[in-house]
Amino acid sequence: MTTSLPDTRQTLSVGNQSWQIHSLNKVSQALGDISRLPMTLKVLLENQLRFADDESVSVEDIQALIDWQKEGRSDREIGYRPARVLMQDFTGVPGVVDLASMRAAVEALGEQPSRINPLSPVDLVIDHSVMVDHFGDPSSFKDNVALEMERNRERYEFLRWGQEAFDNFRVVPPGTGICHQVNLEYLGKTVWTKEEDGTTLAYPDTLVGTDSHTTMINGLGVLGWGVGGIEAEAAMLGQPVSMLIPEVIGFKLTGKLREGITATDLVLTVTEMLRKKGVVGKFVEFYGDGLKDLPLADRATIANMAPEYGATCGFFPVDDETLTYMRLSGRDDQQIALVEAYCKEQGLWREPGHEPIFTDALELDMGEVEASLAGPKRPQDRVALKDLSATFEKLMEGNGQSVDQQRSDNLAAEGGQTAVGVERSYLHADSQEVNHDGSTFSLDPGAVVIAAITSCTNTSNPSVMMAAGLLARNALRKGLKTQPWVKTSLAPGSKVVTDYLAAADLQDDLNELGFNLVGYGCTTCIGNSGPLPEPIEEAVKKGDLTVASVLSGNRNFEGRVHPLVKTNWLASPPLVVAFALAGNVRCDLSQDPLGEDSDGNPVYLKDIWPSQKEVAEAVEKVNTAMFRKQYAEVFDGDEVWKAIDVPQSEVYEWSSDSTYIQHPPFFEGMGRDPAPIEDVEQARILAMLGDSVTTDHISPAGAIKPDSPAGRYLQENGVKVVDFNSYGSRRGNHEVMMRGTFANVRIQNEMLDGVVGGETRHVPSGEQMAIYDAAMRYQEEGTPLVVVAGKEYGTGSSRDWAAKGTLLLGVRAVLAESYERIHRSNLIGMGVVPLQFPEGEDRKSLGMTGDESISISGLSDLRPGSKVKVTIHSDKGDKAIEALCRIDTANELEYYRHGGILHYVLRKMIGAAT
Structure with a gap:
């Protein structure tokens, strides 16, 4: 076997410009x-070639990637250095705080x-801070943005400081769009370039x-995935x-979508199939001739x-459709030419x-x-549209809620309304009569109380957005x-969506049905x-009603959308x-x-569903000028953003009065030099949890309850309940977040x-209290x-x-049946x-x-993938098991040791890491 790396540099010329590349053809020879x-492993291979130094990347690492083809797997650990890092403000603020x-x-x-x-x-x-306080009227956007700026001024001042204080750090102001859609439409390059040693180097655009949902950029042939904020901070440093080296699961697409079937139906089907297949921690790569008819959106x-x-990622290789989208979205002609030449040269x-x-x-x-739809609480649980009503009935029965077979003619006779298409014989006994906004109606189980066109998954896709507008127009005509x-509510992922809905003359129809613009963001x-x-x-x-939300999003975990919507x-x-x-999910549409x-x-x-021809004609209204107009001054922001006062200092001046930004105790x-690792002796169990506990369960986003520990803290610090904002917006304050864990x-x-x-039992007192x-x-x-x-501890966002809240609560270890990739990494981090x-x-x-009580021994002698002794002490005696330590790599072990x-990273940057 070759023990030294070949010289893989070569020149790639396109027109009158040249770039240096690390040739995959040369390493193949x-x-x-x-x-x-x-393709995904070719991108990793190029990354290894570019950073090869016989220390952090060796010829054995490169050979392991090539030899992967022999068995389709490898146990080799590699160090991957992405070209860039993408953040949104909920996760970005604590990153900048760190x-x-x-x-x-x-x-x-x-x-x-x-x-x-x-x-x-x-x-x-900045895309996660706007909330839907106002909806259904022309001033919704203006009013919600005003509230966003008022609530988040402290956070935005802090981010403006970071923008000025740190090099290599850009901020896209609020009101622009969702980070993934901005990434797809503007930031992503497919092939990245930088000046190095007097030449311009070209290489694959990669990111964490x-x-x-960073994985959205995989659709543009860019390898990227989500990591914890902790890991992202290390990558940026x-x-x-x-x-x-991951396993790679191929997903072959053939054929075409039928009339009336959307990209959303396709992705829910793909999600169901891959969850059943089992792809956690693996790459998924799409291939097959069906891709030629699959638009980039x-x-x-x-x-x-x-x-x-x-999956870690869901990658689509570069082809003509990639270039078509890059042209549409306003990428530079020279960039597009480079992408085509580079990808063809590199295979x-x-x-x-x-x-x-x-x-x-x-x-x-x-x-x-x-x-299809997916629900009621997991995105992989696909339900055919024709089966939704029956699925909901089974849920009701499963909840112990019998279906009331009595008719509700009396309520209707008194002027109440029921959702058209829902048989009154299925109305639940706990239906409630409501007077609201000039109407009197019956609110029944299954009532759709939230209908939201939102999230990066779908609002980046002109075909489904135009379909929504066309359906609204057709409904109004009927x-x-x-x-x-x-x-x-309508919350597009970028201002381009507003432009093309207006160009297709569909926004007014959506407005007429209450789908007014409420903000640009998640x-x-x-x-x-x-x-x-x-x-x-x-x-x-009052009725303890099981009601519903229907949203064009990607997450529907328990308690996430709204605490009252089950x-x-x-x-x-x-x-x-x-x-x-329809107003109710018990209507079989x-x-x-x-x-x-x-x-x-x-x-x-x-009768009102638009044809593919109608949708295609509307999509033709989308043009390059829209993208170029909206992204021309993407980093500038409006006058309110520009007017924010920015402290001028290298070290942030922390304010003890702030309830948004506090100096965390992590480095106290x-x-x-790192202290020796000690075994865990006689630890108590803070919580004992079941399967599929998500990071939403562990560290919730959304509303802060007034009587929760976080709510009490805010009130004790003079914050009124109406000004609580959300957990996500207060991620820069560890006092709030550890209370929300x-x-x-x-x-x-x-x-x-x-x-x-969030309750537990204190042992040995036996008292029940907040965790x-x-x-x-x-x-x-x-x-x-x-x-x-x-199983699957830490799934989700x-x-x-x-992980930070877990640490601050005093948790030394988690003992689970299995882990989702990112949360496991974050715990170690x-x-x-x-x-x-x-x-x-x-x-x-x-x-x-x-x-x-739990004792854990052997932590001072850990090796990647080693086993440790866990002793479970109880009044019935001791039980000892050998638990697998999920510190999987040597790098992770170093992080844990420090x-x-x-x-x-800090010790290494100042020359103290050992």
Whole structure:
């Protein structure tokens, strides 16, 4: 085997310009054929070539990538260095807080604070802070933006400081769009360039992002995925992302979508298939000749939901469609020419009939996809549109809620309304009569109280957005209207959407049905749905009604959209509009009428659903000038943003009065050398949790309850309940976030029988209390803590606070059956050790109740993938198991040994890391 690397540099010329590249052809000639290596691994191979130094990247690493083809897998660990980092403000603010805190720590160690700077380009897009307080009227956007600026002024001042204080750091101001759509439409280049040693180097555009839906950019042939904020901070500070060479699952697409079937229906089908296949921690790469008829916006829709099907990424290779989209979205002609030349030269261009070697593969004929939704609480649980009503009835029965068979003619006779198309015999006994906004109606189980066109998944796709507008126009022509109990909203991912809806003359139709613009950003999907009208909220509470939201998003976990909405259904934008008309998910839209036309004839969904021809004609209204206009001054912001006062200082001046930005304690007392790792002795169990506990459960987004620990803290600091804002907006304050850890209203701690919410039992007193309050008592007692959980612990969004809050509560270790990739990495990044039950053992088989204490030995002698002894102490005696330590790589072990990844990076940057 070759023991030295070949010289892989060569010149690539396009027109009158030349670039230096690291040739994959040269490495193939020297080390082995790579013609059938998956495209994603070719990108990783180029990355290894570019950083090869025989230390951090060796010839063995490169050979391992080439040899991957022999078995479709590898146990080799590599260090991956992405070209750039993408952040949104919920995850970005704590990232900038950590950078500011690192500067303070460096100053305390007697070093120069300005040494702490991003070394890779960082873009932060403010997109998660706008909330839907106002809706359904022409002033909704203006009013919501005014509230956003008022609520978030402290955060925005801090981000403006970061923009001025740090090099290599850009901020896209609020009111521009969702980070993933801005990335797709503007930031992404497919091939990146930089000046190096007097030449211009060209290489694949790659990134990591602090939002799990960073994968959306995979649709543009850009390899990127979501990581925790902690890991992203390390990447921006020059540290490689440590990873095992992944398995790559091929997904072959053939055929075409049928008439009336949308990209959303396709992605929900793909998500269901891949979840069943099992692709957690794996790359997914799409291939097949079906790609030639799949628009890039549809590819981006599928790539966006990679976290929902569990994959690290969902990659589409570069081809003519990639170039077509780059032209449409206003990319420079020279950039497009470079992309084509580079990808063809490097074997990164999709050729017809090409089938790489994959670890495993599956196939879908797109002609078999049917109209679908997903829910009620997991995005992978696809439900055919025709089955939704029956699915909801089964949910009601499963909740112990019998279906009332009595008719409600009396209520209707008194002027009440029911959702057209819902048989009155199915109305639940707990239906509530409501008076709201001049209407009197019955609010029934299954009522759609939120209908939101929102989220990066779908609002980046002109075909489904135009379909929504066309359906609205057709509905109005039939005399249909939105039901009065539905909160409607339209939150596009960029201003380009507004331009093309206006150009197609469809925005007015959407407005007429209440889908007025409420803001540019991630609203309902992140939990920023805002309050329901008070009479609706009161009726839901009084009747304990199981109501619904229908949203064109990608996340529908329990308690995420709205704390009172128990069932949440992901759907295409036109279906969102349709359910706003129907008003209830118990209406079978495949056969029940939506309502009646002006002549009293029933109107069915098929009567108003736009044809593919109509949609295509509307999509033709989208043009390059729209993109160029909206992105011409993308970093400038409006006058309010420009007027924000920016402190001029290298080290941030923390304010003890701020309830948004506080100096976190992560680096308190940090020395130049790491302290020895100690075993865990007699730890108590803070919480014992089941399967599929998400980062929403661990560190919730959305509303802050007044009587929660976080709510009490804010009120004690003079914040009125109306000014609470959301957990996400307060991620720069560890006092709020540690109180919100494990505080989700839907989390279930098995230590408490039947109790829902963030409560636990303090041991040995036996008192029930909030998890935060118990953690503080344990800290006073000097008792370490562990968390015990089931399968897929930490699924969902890549929230760094799920790990940071866990640490601040005093948790030393988590013992679970399995982990989602990002959260496992984040726990290590904060110095919390993730342990895995041995095969065949779990909390149930061991008879655990939560009263036990836990001891963990062998932490000082860890090796990647080693086992440690876990002793479970109870009044029935001791049980010992050998748990697998999920510190999988040598780099992760170094991070853990230093007390966390940021401690390691800080020590290395000042020359103290050992």
